[in-house]
Amino acid sequence: MDAAVIAANAAISAVTAEAENAAARQPTAATAAVLRARGAPYALEAVTLAAPGPGQVLVEIRACGICHTDVGVQNYEQGLPLPQVLGHEGAGIVRAIGEGVGNVDIGDHVVLSYASCGHCGNCTDDHPQYCSDFMLLNYAGLLSDGRVPMQAAGGAVYGGFFGQSSFATHAIAYARNTVKIPPDLDFALAAPFGCGMQTGAGTVYNSLAPRAGQSLAVFGTGSVGLAALMAAVDSGCSPVIAVDINQERIDLALQLGASHGILSDPSRLAADLRAILPTGVDFIVDTTGIAAIIRAGTEALASRGQLAVLAVTPPGTEVSINPNLLLGGKSIRGAVEGDADPQVFIPELIERHRAGRFPHDRLVTTYPFSAINEAVADMRAGRVIKPVLVMD
Numbered sequence: 378m379d380a381a382v383i384a385a386n387a388a389i390s391a392v393t394a395e396a397e398n399a400a401a402r403q404p405t406a407a408t409a410a411v412l413r414a415r416g417a418p419y420a421l422e423a424v425t426l427a428a429p430g431p432g433q434v435l436v437e438i439r440a441c442g443i444c445h446t447d448v449g450v451q452n453y454e455q456g457l458p459l460p461q462v463l464g465h466e467g468a469g470i471v472r473a474i475g476e477g478v479g480n481v482d483i484g485d486h487v488v489l490s491y492a493s494c495g496h497c498g499n500c501t502d503d504h505p506q507y508c509s510d511f512m513l514l515n516y517a518g519l520l521s522d523g524r525v526p527m528q529a530a531g532g533a534v535y536g537g538f539f540g541q542s543s544f545a546t547h548a549i550a551y552a553r554n555t556v557k558i559p560p561d562l563d564f565a566l567a568a569p570f571g572c573g574m575q576t577g578a579g580t581v582y583n584s585l586a587p588r589a590g591q592s593l594a595v596f597g598t599g600s601v602g603l604a605a606l607m608a609a610v611d612s613g614c615s616p617v618i619a620v621d622i623n624q625e626r627i628d629l630a631l632q633l634g635a636s637h638g639i640l641s642d643p644s645r646l647a648a649d650l651r652a653i654l655p656t657g658v659d660f661i662v663d664t665t666g667i668a669a670i671i672r673a674g675t676e677a678l679a680s681r682g683q684l685a686v687l688a689v690t691p692p693g694t695e696v697s698i699n700p701n702l703l704l705g706g707k708s709i710r711g712a713v714e715g716d717a718d719p720q721v722f723i724p725e726l727i728e729r730h731r732a733g734r735f736p737h738d739r740l741v742t743t744y745p746f747s748a749i750n751e752a753v754a755d756m757r758a759g760r761v762i763k764p765v766l767v768m769d
């Protein structure tokens with residue numbers, strides 16, 4: 378083919394792609410799991426999803442993990458408007474892009490993470506997880522341009538949860554929280570990278586950054602705790618100690634590389650940790666949010682030790698500590714989303730997974746989308762660690 382024909386063909390395919398995008402950039406018929414009342418089960422409903430606007434991406438969702446934050450919002454008043462579609466660990470295929478979206482294209486396989494503005498002080502300082510508009514962009518129930526994202530037979534349905542609302546066959550996300558993934562990666566394994574795996578692993582790799590040979594304990598071995606534990610093992614931490622109230626979880630933690638497991642009793646926890654490490658633990662990751670457990674952690678820290686708290690605790694939770702416990706250069710800090718920029722960190726986690734260094738597939742149990750209420754019940758009962766819904 379000569380150059381003129383090649384150029385003509387390229388021009389035709391560009392025009393065709395733009396025409397396809399324009400056709401796809403319309404309101405979309407979708408099925409969504411709608412939460413209509415606090416504590417109610419999800420109901421699968423037909424909805425119409427708004428057309429993606431500037432900076433927005435229409436994603437056909439193929440899998441979505443369930444996170445404890447979804448369960449919290451489903452069951453406890455947190456100020457989110459109802460009815461709403463939750464779900465914030467979506468993975469799928471880009472079907473349309475709005476004006477100005479340059480990082481993904483139609484047909485790309487993607488995972489969705491939390492939304493951030495990109496221009497506040499923390500966003501420009503490479504900490505989008507502490508975006509000044511985090512609540513507005515992730516919890517307001519609307520798209521960032523103020524539109525209501527969905528309509529159902531009963532009227533408006535709120536969404537935009539974590540910049541997505543992925544308990545649905547389709548979602549609108551933003552360029553900044555849509556991360557391209559390899560096309561051969563299983564959507565069910567990709568989805569949990571968007572929140573739970575990023576939160577646990579990022580706390581170790583990014584927030585605490587232990588050196589090989591330093592000690593680390595994880596309090597609570599759910600999906601976030603086990604993600605932290607796998608990252609600690611991968612970082613060469615020693616010993617790596619798993620603390621839980623469930624022996625099966627401790628057994629799994631040991632299989633994933635923990636050197637020690639402790640069945641927790643808050644009154645004995647600090648002593649149990651000091652029996653393993655008489656000078657204290659260098660790093661502790663708390664995923665329980667239980668005051669007595671966090672307090673025991675402060676009693677078990679080594680000099681210059683750090684305790685990271687990750688759980689959203691029920692209103693009224695308070696931890697009393699003796700401030701003298703923090704002398705010796707010790708600190709307690711919080712962390713959101715593993716201090717991770719998803720565009721950078723999720724590709725790194727995928728590489729680690731593929732190299733066998735982050736075997737989070739051991740935590741995943743898949744369910745058909747229609748079994749969402751059963752999946753939530755199984756997670757709450759501790760029967761599964763990371764349920765992932767798979768859309769057909």
Ligand SMILES: [Zn+2]
Nearest residue numbers: 494497500508
């Ligand atoms: Zn920001």
Ligand SMILES: [Zn+2]
Nearest residue numbers: 444446572573
């Ligand atoms: Zn989450």
